[in-house]
Amino acid sequence: MERDKNNTTILPAILSGGFGSRLWPLSRRQRPKQFLPIFEGESLFQKTCKRTIGPHYLPPLVISNQDHRFLIGEQLSEIGVTPQAIVLEPEGKNTAAPAALAAQIAMRTSPDTLILLAPSDHLIADEAAFDAALQAAIPAAKSGTIVTFGIKPSEPHTGYGYIQLQNGERGPRASKVARFVEKPDLDTARGFLKEGGYLWNAGIFLFSARAMQEAFAQHAAQIWQTVAASLSSARADLDFLRLDPAEFSKTEAISFDYAIMEHAQNIACVPMDPRWSDLGSWSALWESMAKDENGNSSLGEALYEAAENCLVYSQEGLVSVVGLSDVLVVNTKDAVLVTSRDKAQDVKKIVSRLDAERRKETVHHVRAYRPWGWTEEIASGDRFRVQSMMIKPGEHQSLQRHMHRAEHWVVVGGTLEITIDDRTALVSENQSVYVPLGANHKLKNPGQIPVQMIEIQSGSHISEDDILRTDVLENMRSKVTGAG
Numbered sequence: 001m002e003r004d005k006n007n008t009t010i011l012p013a014i015l016s017g018g019f020g021s022r023l024w025p026l027s028r029r030q031r032p033k034q035f036l037p038i039f040e041g042e043s044l045f046q047k048t049c050k051r052t053i054g055p056h057y058l059p060p061l062v063i064s065n066q067d068h069r070f071l072i073g074e075q076l077s078e079i080g081v082t083p084q085a086i087v088l089e090p091e092g093k094n095t096a097a098p099a100a101l102a103a104q105i106a107m108r109t110s111p112d113t114l115i116l117l118a119p120s121d122h123l124i125a126d127e128a129a130f131d132a133a134l135q136a137a138i139p140a141a142k143s144g145t146i147v148t149f150g151i152k153p154s155e156p157h158t159g160y161g162y163i164q165l166q167n168g169e170r171g172p173r174a175s176k177v178a179r180f181v182e183k184p185d186l187d188t189a190r191g192f193l194k195e196g197g198y199l200w201n202a203g204i205f206l207f208s209a210r211a212m213q214e215a216f217a218q219h220a221a222q223i224w225q226t227v228a229a230s231l232s233s234a235r236a237d238l239d240f241l242r243l244d245p246a247e248f249s250k251t252e253a254i255s256f257d258y259a260i261m262e263h264a265q266n267i268a269c270v271p272m273d274p275r276w277s278d279l280g281s282w283s284a285l286w287e288s289m290a291k292d293e294n295g296n297s298s299l300g301e302a303l304y305e306a307a308e309n310c311l312v313y314s315q316e317g318l319v320s321v322v323g324l325s326d327v328l329v330v331n332t333k334d335a336v337l338v339t340s341r342d343k344a345q346d347v348k349k350i351v352s353r354l355d356a357e358r359r360k361e362t363v364h365h366v367r368a369y370r371p372w373g374w375t376e377e378i379a380s381g382d383r384f385r386v387q388s389m390m391i392k393p394g395e396h397q398s399l400q401r402h403m404h405r406a407e408h409w410v411v412v413g414g415t416l417e418i419t420i421d422d423r424t425a426l427v428s429e430n431q432s433v434y435v436p437l438g439a440n441h442k443l444k445n446p447g448q449i450p451v452q453m454i455e456i457q458s459g460s461h462i463s464e465d466d467i468l469r470t471d472v473l474e475n476m477r478s479k480v481t482g483a484g
Contacts, residue, residue, distance in 0.1 A: 008138050010206075011084070011113055012052035013102035016045060016064040016072060016120040017092055021351040021362075022281045022344065025335035026313060030364040033279065034121035035071050038299055038313075044279070045072070045120040046079050051127055052116065059084040061105060062120075063098045066090070069240050070371045087234075090245035096220060096259035097251050099205070100227040101243075103212035111210035114141050117256070118204050123288055125275035133272035137206045140174035145268045146207040146215065147174055148261065150199025152273045156189035159280055159345065161201040161257070163269050164192075174268035180261060199271055203278075205256070211266065220259040226251040282328045282337075283344035286311040296321075300331070309341065333366040372397055373450070384458045391416070391451040396444035401468050405459030407435040409443075413452035417444040 020033030027033040034045040042050075049060055059082055062072055066088045076083055087101065099117055106113040116134070124130050137147040150163045161183055166176035180201065184192065192198035207215075216224035226247055233244035252259075261267060277288050289297040289311070296304045300314030305322045312319045314331040321329060328344060330337040339347060354362045367376040372395035378386040391397075391414075399419070409418070410432040418427050419442040420435055426446075427433055435441045437459060445451045 008114060008142065009056060009058055010052075010134075011058045011102070011106050011109075011115045012049075012060040013098065013115050013117045014045070014048055014052075014060050014062045014120050015095065015098050015118065016062055016068065017089070018119075018121060020121060020279075021348045023279065023285070024347055024351050025330060025332045025337055025361060028362060028364055030067060031071065031369065032068075032121075035068065035075060039123070042079070043075060044123060046075050047124075048118060048120045048122070049076065049081050050079055051124065051130070052118075053081065058113075061102060062086045063101060064088060065092060066240075066242070071369060073239055073371075074369075085241050086239060087241045087243065088237075090230075090243055090248050093248070093251050093253045095203075095256040096223050096254045097227055097248075099212060099256045099260070100216055100220075100224050101231065103207075103209040103216075104224075104228055104231055106209040107213065111208070111213070112142075113209050114138065114206060115209060115212070116204070116206050119278075121279065122202070122204075123275075123277045123279055125288070127274065129272055129274035130276075133270045133274070134206065136173050137268075137270045140268050141206045141208060141211075144208065144211045144214075145174065145266050146205065146211055146261070146264060148177070148267065148269050149202045149204045149206075150269045150271050151202050151276050152271055153193055153198065153200050156186060156193050157200065158183055158186055158189055160278075162189075162192055163199045163201050165197050165199070165269060165271075167197075174270050177267040177269050180257060199269065201257070202272075202276060203257075205261075212260075215260050215264050215266075219263045220252070220254075223252055223254070223259060281344040282311060282313075282330065282339070282347065283341045286328065286341065311341075335361045371395070372445075375455075378454075380462070383460065383462065384456065385462045386454065386456050389451075389453045389455050391443060391445040391453070393445055393448050393450060397442060399440055399442040401438055401440045402459070403438060403468065404461035405457050406437045407441075408456040408458075409433050409435070410454040410456075411451065412454060414445065414449050415447045416451045416453065417446045418442070419444075 016034055018032060019029055020027040023033045026036060035043050037043050039047060052060055061084045064072055069086065069088055072086055102115050102117060106115050133149055141147050148163065162181040164178040164181065166178040230243040230247035233247055234241050277284050279285050286297055291297050294307065295309035296307060298312045301318045302312035302314060303318065303320040304310065307321045307323065308325040310321050310324060311328045312321060315333055317331065319329055319331050321327065326341040328339050328341055337347065351362050367374050373390040373392045376388045378388060411427050411429055413429055416427045418425055418433055421440050
């Protein structure tokens with residue numbers, strides 16, 4: 001792959017917020033679509049990061065919310081990427097604030113550093129085409145132009161914003177932008193395709209830190225100032241950088257397009273056709289997938305009989321589709337979605353109804369991921385809960401105790417180090433141990449393979465709020481007394 005002959009170094013700024021409600025029930029708030037490993041075992045987030053690995057890229061800067069911090073760390077580790085930083089926003093403020101944040105961090109190295117601002121939840125199948133477009137954008141970005149990337153439209157899509165080029169489409173080079181157009185109706189979108197010179201807005205940008213500072217100074221100075229204040233008061237937390245909540249709360253919630261791109265004059269666009277999709281719905285996912293001779297796609301076990309242009313996603317169990325066309329079936333462990341392809345965008349209406357009812361199905365899956373591994377509920381009742389657990393090699397839970405429940409653990413794979421009050425022992429496969437109510441206990445995996453285990457909780461109150469983390473209490477007591 002040909003690279004920039006001027007040895008330009010680019011800082012990838014990966015935006016990893018968002019929920020992806022139209023990919024419910026697979027996408028949940030605690031594990032949204034960018035982290036789902038459904039693309040040959042990798043997630044969109046991982047594919048985005050891997051796309052920016054190379055001699056002309058700095059380590060990526062990841063900007064996210066705190067709920068996904070351990071997911072980000074785990075998925076970066078899986079692909080062998082050490083980020084420049086993982087910056088945690090105290091609350092979502094749309095995309096203008098992250099653009100300002102990325103520029104301010106880049107300026108610590110050089111105001112001429114180029115920044116590639118990219119969402120983490122888009123699919124780019126032809127990475128060579130994307131790289132060619134990036135190289136075409138570099139000269140303009142180095143000269144102080146803010147460059148966006150436009151996708152050659154394949155249909156009159158009403159779900160995307162459009163970019164009109166000043167002199168029509170002129171190949172893979174930076175062209176002046178005449179205007180940005182918000183999501184049009186169908187007749188308007190058809191007119192755009194007939195007229196030519198219009199591209200879908202991919203939401204990917206290349207600019208220098210200096211150009212971004214000047215743009216914010218002219219069009220959105222308050223955002224630049226509050227982001228700067230939150231960054232200067234940020235604090236390190238393990239591998240993360242937490243922005244100051246009080247300062248960041250003053251930042252206006254607005255998109256980068258509205259705050260900067262619709263007002264700035266130094267804007268250019270590079271047309272590209274890298275087989276791009278924002279995967280904004282189950283229908284878009286179906287369009288991106290390989291299909292059989294009848295247009296059917298599947299992730300998981302599926303059987304089709306007299307069916308055409310369907311998609312099945314199944315986390316477990318066989319799903320059969322008979323005599324249907326243009327239908328999407330999504331089967332997770334706690335929810336099933338069935339929709340026609342042309343109504344796939346309306347899944348977000350179901351999510352809104354579930355949110356109004358405070359249903360857990362929009363928040364988390366049956367399997368809940370933790371920094372040390374995961375838990376997955378098997379069964380529960382008034383006075384019990386049974387769940388399977390996995391503890392990663394070298395990881396451990398905090399020292400804790402419960403005031404309303406006892407626990408019984410059965411190891412089914414690996415070797416577990418268990419501490420109960422003042423006793424520590426190793427428990428191997430097919431062995432079990434009982435933890436009485438009120439006992440301090442801690443689980444650790446000292447081995448090289450994951451520990452698989454079954455946990456049975458029983459008592460008068462089965463809830464996550466019945467956890468007293470003893471090590472945290474001891475640390476607080478030491479700080480107060482000055483001991484230790």
